[in-house]
Amino acid sequence: MEQLRKLLDQAREIWGRLGLSSRIIILASLALLIIGVIALTVTARLPDYTDLYTGLSPQDSAQIETRLKEMGVRYQTLEGGARIRVPSRRRAEVLLALSAQGLPTSGSIGWEFLSKTDFTSTQWTLEKKNIIALQTELARTITQIDGVEGARIHIATPQEALYSEKEKEPTASVLLKLRPGATLDEERIRGIMGMVSHSVDGLKPSNVTVMDTNGHVLSEVAEPPAAGKASPRLSQTQLGMQRDFQKDIERKIQSMLDEAIGPDKAIVRVSAQLEFDEKKMEEEVFTPHPGTDGLVRSRQSKKEKYEGYPPGAGGPPGTPTNTGTPPAGYKAPAAQGSPARYNKEELIENKEHNRKKTLTENAPGTKPARIQVGVLVDSSIQKSDIDRIHNVVASFAGIDPARGDTISVQAIPFERGARELASRQLQEEIRLQRLWQAVRVLWPILTVLFLVLAALWVLRGAMPRKKEAEEKPRAPAFPEISTFPPPPFPQATIPPFVPPPVEIPAFEGEEPTSAEGRRGLSEMLKKRSEAQSMVLEEVEELVNSKPEVAAELLRSWLVEK
Known part of the structure; x- marks a missing residue:
């Protein structure tokens, strides 16, 4: 107790020696320290929010907000109430509670829709309700995929026919709304097609069409092969090589056009097919030695000579010869006694020539089989500039009409409103997240730094007074x-x-x-x-x-x- 009293007395003595400015700095530092501790405690307890529902109607949004208030759950509303976010750790609990109350009631009706059936429902009504619920549940599942903001699914199941040959196959279509800047690779698209096809009896993956809100048919490049048949498409490695080749050309052309005519004024798409067949070509060429018709390797000479009388009468055996009527074309031999001569010379030379043998082997995937380039430019670009862009892009991409390559450059007015709004929203969210992370990291550092500076300021104010007291001359x-x-x-x-x-x-x-x-x-x-x-x-x-x-x-x- 005595030690505590001494410490308090020393503190009072030090506090009494301090000037007004030093006292203000100390009080401000203590206040800032308290505020910093409170802010750190609050930020550490803030939950991590995640999407609960998206694309809600105003009625559903109001009912869900009322229910969340009754449950005491914190929430955030975005996009005018169409998007509601809740803490991640309570999302499953909130989903179960809202589903038990039949929320949301429109736009996103799942299996809870079947709980509203009554005894007067027909078999056809039950089947249609089952399809509607299945469509919604599949859409909810697909929305959980990274990069997908929303999804709508339509399933068409034809009625059973009397004869199997007249029975039609069920089909399905999937519309995806992707997040700004997000893309789906072939594996994810194929997974969506497989999930939808395995959820409907008799639905084949080839009968599932996947399209995004921009009108791009995504299922064309990811259609899985039929069961029991070999895939006529390329392997994953080959598809990756082909995609990389296309993206490389797209990136280079897009970069060139952005620097030439400005950013966001051109859209470039490239479709290319690479040759993956292994080809070998062997060619052998013979050419004579320069200045000659070839070097003599070997020579063979043959001579035949005959002199004497020919043999007597004769001819082919048979009736015409015996009867004295020779056959047509028969030449009678020379008469006996007239001499005959026969000379024959034959010279054979074997000559050497220059021989060139070439074996050409093309590596798979290194040579394009066909290239198609499409370029859209803003309508503000002049016609003369469009022609120049056409020529430059064709030359840069290596377009060969003999190979079947094509290029098209068209000018259309660009719609920038929705794209710019989505981009601004995305950038704003990213900026806020980065700012909040920076505050969380820098706040303790800034607080400690301010306290250190305040302490140094107080010490600096006290040191001159102490030094002055030591050096003050004593008057006589x-x-x-x-x-x-x-x-x-x-x-x-x-x-x-x-x-x-x-x-x-x-x-x-x-x-x-x-x-x-x-x-x-x-x-x-x-x-x-x-x-x-x-x-x-x-x-x-x-x-x-x-x-x-x-x-x-x-x-x-x-x-x-």
């Missing part, structure tokens, strides 16, 4: 003037120094009238004047040598008075 003791108050310090920059008037106390008793009395009084006044002059000289020297210390000391005296 004059008993006759010890009761006089110390004169105030003048400003060093205001010459000359005018000493304040000194009051001379009245003498008690009668005023001296003799010469000795007057002489004693004169000596006393002279001593007082000399003492005051010495003090003033020391003060003036202190002010001139250390004006900051003198000013701080004078300021503290004024504050204390």
Whole structure:
């Protein structure tokens, strides 16, 4: 207890020595510290919000907000109430509670719709209600996929026919609303098609059409192969190579057009097919040696010579020969006794030529089989510029008409309102999230930094006073003037120094009238004047040598008075 009392006394003593400015700084620092601790506590307890429902009607939004208030659940409303967000840890609880009460009642009706059936419902009505509930539940499930903001599903189930050959297959269509800047890869699109097809009896994945709100048919590039058949499409690796090739050309052309005509004034799409068939070509070329018709490798000469009489009569056996009627085209031999000669020469030369053998092997996926480029530019672009863009893009993309490549550049007015609004909303959300994260991280650091600076400021204000007290010269003791108050310090920059008037106390008793009395009084006044002059000289020297210390000391005296 004694130690605590000493600490309190020391604190009071230190607090009494501080000036008004130092006290204000300390109080402000303590207030800021308290506010910082409270802010950190509040921000640490703030929940992480997630979407509860999107695309709500005004009636459903009002009912859900009323129910959330009754449950005591914090919530946020966006997009004019069409989007409601709740803390992530309570989302499942809120969904179950609202579903038990049949909310929402429109626009998003799931299995809770079947609880409203009565005994008068027909089989056809029950089937239709089941389809409606299935459509909504599938849409809710698809909305949970990253990048999908909303979904609508329509399922068409034909009536059963008497003959199986006349029976039609069920079909389904899926409309996706993607978040700004989000895209779905082939794997996710194929997963959506498979999930919808496996939820409906007899529905094939090939009969499921997936489209986004921009009118792009997404199921064309992700249609799975039929069961029991080999996939005629490319493998995932080949599709990835083809996509990378397309995106690379798109990015380069888009970057070039953005720099040439400005950002957001052109849209580029590229469709390319790569050759993945492995091809080998072997070519062998023979050319003669320069200046000759070839080098002789081998030579063969053959000569035949005959002289003498030919053989006697003869001819083909048979009746015509015996009867003396030769066949048509028969040449009778020469008569016996006339000589005959026969000469034959044959020369065979084998020559060497230059031989070049080339084996060409194309790596799969390195050569485009076909390229199609489509470019849309804003209608503000002039016609002459569009022709130049056509030529430059065709040359840059390597368009070859002989290969079947095509390119099209068209000018249309761009609709920027919805896109710019979505972009601004996205940027605003990102900015707020980053700002909030920065506040959470920097708030403790800034608080500690401010407290350190405040402490340094207080110490800086106390150090000169302490130093001044140590260095203050001790004035000589004059008993006759010890009761006089110390004169105030003048400003060093205001010459000359005018000493304040000194009051001379009245003498008690009668005023001296003799010469000795007057002489004693004169000596006393002279001593007082000399003492005051010495003090003033020391003060003036202190002010001139250390004006900051003198000013701080004078300021503290004024504050204390």
